[in-house]
Amino acid sequence: MKLAIIGAGNVGGALGTAWAQKAGHDVVFGVRDPKAEKTQSLLRAIGAKARAATAADAAASADVIVLATPWPATEAAIRAMGDLKGKIVLDATNPLTRGPDGIGLEIGHAISGGEKVQGWAAGASVFKTLNTTGFGNMANPVFHGVKSVMFVAGDDAANKPKVMELVGQLGFEMVDAGPLRNARLLEAHGMLWIDLALARGQGRDFAFGILRR
Numbered sequence: 001m002k003l004a005i006i007g008a009g010n011v012g013g014a015l016g017t018a019w020a021q022k023a024g025h026d027v028v029f030g031v032r033d034p035k036a037e038k039t040q041s042l043l044r045a046i047g048a049k050a051r052a053a054t055a056a057d058a059a060a061s062a063d064v065i066v067l068a069t070p071w072p073a074t075e076a077a078i079r080a081m082g083d084l085k086g087k088i089v090l091d092a093t094n095p096l097t098r099g100p101d102g103i104g105l106e107i108g109h110a111i112s113g114g115e116k117v118q119g120w121a122a123g124a125s126v127f128k129t130l131n132t133t134g135f136g137n138m139a140n141p142v143f144h145g146v147k148s149v150m151f152v153a154g155d156d157a158a159n160k161p162k163v164m165e166l167v168g169q170l171g172f173e174m175v176d177a178g179p180l181r182n183a184r185l186l187e188a189h190g191m192l193w194i195d196l197a198l199a200r201g202q203g204r205d206f207a208f209g210i211l212r213r
């Protein structure tokens with residue numbers, strides 16, 4: 001599969017590395033400066049399955065576009081890609097704000113970043129996923145042989161199985177979390193992971209799982 005990953009930082013780098021090396025996908029990082037040394041260094045580390053381009057070039061030939069940009073840059077990054085009609089877009093961003101009381105959601109809880117992304121990416125099929133755990137866990141989602149959980153929220157029922165399979169190739173146990181409006185739940189869940197990791201002493205080496213009877 002041809003994957004465009006917009007942003008080549010912590011999340012983009014971890015996802016691109018895993019998808020190229022574990023699953024053999026062709027990865028194009030959509031970045032502002034494809035020649036930047038940090039991007040070139042990432043490409044060397046991944047090998048022949050990865051390259052870098054502008055976001056628009058990366059998106060043009062991609063089967064799936066993954067958003068791994070800081071929230072404040074996300075609208076501009078989407079607009080830079082032009083017409084995304086018919087494209088599958090995975091939104092891994094979290095619309096975070098930080099204040100004296102800790103982290104919060106910049107846009108509140110009555111809308112989600114995922115739904116905002118759908119508004120900016122007109123005609124695309126947007127799925128919220130990969131926002132509820134740290135980038136280290138995206139590289140290595142398995143804990144003592146048990147898969148940590150990853151949720152997918154999106155309205156496009158026809159393409160959801162394909163998205164679940166793609167994200168599952170990273171090593172997660174996949175759970176369908178319902179329609180895109182449930183990105184509101186997933187973004188709050190993402191905040192819980194961040195708060196526990198960074199403010200409650202859990203560190204980054206933990207993840208959520210699903211127990212069943």
Ligand SMILES: NC(=O)c1ccc[n+]([C@@H]2O[C@H](COP(=O)([O-])OP(=O)(O)OC[C@H]3O[C@@H](n4cnc5c(N)ncnc54)[C@H](OP(=O)(O)O)[C@@H]3O)[C@@H](O)[C@H]2O)c1
Nearest residue numbers: 007008009010011068069070071073077093094131134135
């Ligand atoms: N860190 C985590 O563990 C984690 C986990 C789940 C979700 N998230 C979410 O994932 C997103 C990325 O987080 P991160 O930690 O990977 O951030 P990061 O390390 O700061 O990387 C962000 C990347 O986005 C690029 N970028 C910025 N503006 C851009 C634009 N207009 N067009 C294209 N690329 C642009 C940056 O490139 P430049 O070098 O050009 O600035 C950089 O490569 C955030 O929304 C975050 O909330 C993070």
